[in-house]
Amino acid sequence: MDRRTAVARLLEGRNGALVVTGLGSPSYDVHACGDRDDNFYLWGAMGGAALTGLGLAQAQPGKRVLVITGDGEMLMAFGALATIAVARPRNLDIVVLDNQHYGETGMQDSHTGKGISLAGVAAACGFERTGTLADLAAVDGLRAELQRPSQGPGLFVLKIAAENLPRSLPPRDATYVKTRFRAHLGLRPC
């Protein structure tokens, strides 16, 4: 499926969720839906997206947190699936945009095209809800599913086409992105 359309459909049901994005194309996909104060984009720290989402979810238990990242970024934080499962936040969902390739670096194959199922690993770790989605109709279903309360974290893999779309670049000034994100939550700079 087309990644931009999938992310746009998903974020139509955002409903106040705080969004954290993994470096590379997931950050561009979310930015392409409109730059917002309640988006936190990573441009580096590969493997940090889901865990940043965990800390945020624990600090803001009254808000839903949605992490949108790529297969390569999530693979680098394989152990994070165990950490998040044990932490068991009820307000954290991870969406992996899985093109089975490292798109930023020349489309080299990733593990997910060679039999590794991130949703399967998350389920084995004890995630409350998991799934692998192949088309936009399924994404519409996920949008509704994410509105429902959960007893634990979720991880959903969206199988997307392997292509590099025109980049939609979020701000690279990380202190600016951090400070406006915190201001959105009523938190002040030092």
Next chain:
Amino acid sequence: MDSTIQRDLGLDWPVALYETLKAANVAHMSYVPDAGHTTLINLLNADPEVTTNVLTTEEEGIAIAAGAWLGGLRSVVLMQSSGVGNCINMLSLPAQTRTPLLMLVTMRGEWSEFNPWQVPMGRATQAALEAMGVAVLRSETGGDLIETVQQAAVMAYEADGQIAVLIGQRLLGKKKW
């Protein structure tokens, strides 16, 4: 902090460390276990006001702490010196976002160390942190450690600093084999 002053900090520094973190309004902690951190980990895990996370590898704690701060919580990360090497690239996150980070690192490989495999990373710990822009403080006695963590908490949470406090292996005592 009267209760802290009355303690024998040569012995009871882990309890005083817990009280120091509580006084600094730290409400969130992540850790990879270390024998030297046992008491502090137990106290924080038992505290209903503190959210804790056990990690599979130390760099997870760096990202979690940044996320906690994004959401308004003060987080501390506990690890031993061997784990500092795992954190290197993830330290880009607090460095680049200028997000408060307080790491408490128990040292191995530097004092009465029986296991030579601990020595290379123990020797490189301070340099590795400083290479990523983390300010490094170091304590060898309980009294100095408490004072150091008190001020490190100010510089981290009130001045957006990235700070590691190294707890000398001399203070931790010899590991029993």
